[in-house]
Amino acid sequence: MGILELQNLTYSYDKKRKVLRGINAQMEAGKMYAILGPSGCGKTTLLSLLGGLDSPTSGNILFEGKGIAQAGLAGHRKKNVSFIFQSYNLIDYMTPQENVRLTSKKPALPFLERLGLTREESKRNVLKLSGGQQQRVAIARALASEAPVILADEPTGNLDEDTAGDITEILKESAHQMKKCVIVVTHSGELAKQADVVFRLKKGELQIEQSEKSS
Numbered sequence: 001m002g003i004l005e006l007q008n009l010t011y012s013y014d015k016k017r018k019v020l021r022g023i024n025a026q027m028e029a030g031k032m033y034a035i036l037g038p039s040g041c042g043k044t045t046l047l048s049l050l051g052g053l054d055s056p057t058s059g060n061i062l063f064e065g066k067g068i069a070q071a072g073l074a075g076h077r078k079k080n081v082s083f084i085f086q087s088y089n090l091i092d093y094m095t096p097q098e099n100v101r102l103t104s105k106k107p108a109l110p111f112l113e114r115l116g117l118t119r120e121e122s123k124r125n126v127l128k129l130s131g132g133q134q135q136r137v138a139i140a141r142a143l144a145s146e147a148p149v150i151l152a153d154e155p156t157g158n159l160d161e162d163t164a165g166d167i168t169e170i171l172k173e174s175a176h177q178m179k180k181c182v183i184v185v186t187h188s189g190e191l192a193k194q195a196d197v198v199f200r201l202k203k204g205e206l207q208i209e210q211s212e213k214s215s
């Protein structure tokens, strides 16, 4: 059984068009999943549903076998998932250290330093950091979090090639060593190559493009 199970999910923003049309999939702990697909095909929408930020038009999402809608979306967002989203979702009047401490009791600095932030940057207001640095704070926060699922939307989008490679490696380690279920929406072929399973979202349907040979 997967940690997350998607059962016949559909989603429409309006009556005219279904963005998602009957998606079925399972995602397991200990694996990194990449979701590829053209701009506007519904990748962020799908990630929002998995994170309980919105509800599907029809269908179910199960976390450890229980429906997240029935168990409560607020609890799902708080305990089960951590987000690395395009808008970063950092608390903007806080420092990086304070942002990381929101999701974890562990010391924040080692996570921030691992993502390449200096001690001084870790104590600065997040608005006084570059876009790429803010992105790295969001990643540090997700890694420090106790939540078993990491949902990442273009986590390497704002970063140079070397940093993007490091982030990919860190996400992979979180899956393989910390046994998290890491689900990454990306346009990066390099990141997708490192994933255990690659899904492609096309015309509202999710297809497996590459699956690991053995698990």
Ligand SMILES: Nc1ncnc2c1ncn2[C@@H]1O[C@H](COP(=O)(O)OP(=O)(O)OP(=O)(O)O)[C@@H](O)[C@H]1O
Residues within 6 Å of the ligand: 013, 014, 019, 037, 038, 039, 040, 041, 042, 043, 044, 045, 046
């Ligand atoms: N709040 C909204 N109201 C109406 N339509 C929306 C809304 N948010 C997104 N859409 C539309 O739904 C579709 C899917 O959007 P989504 O952001 O999920 O795509 P995506 O695959 O993540 O795109 P990208 O790769 O460009 O980030 C798009 O056509 C988008 O214009």
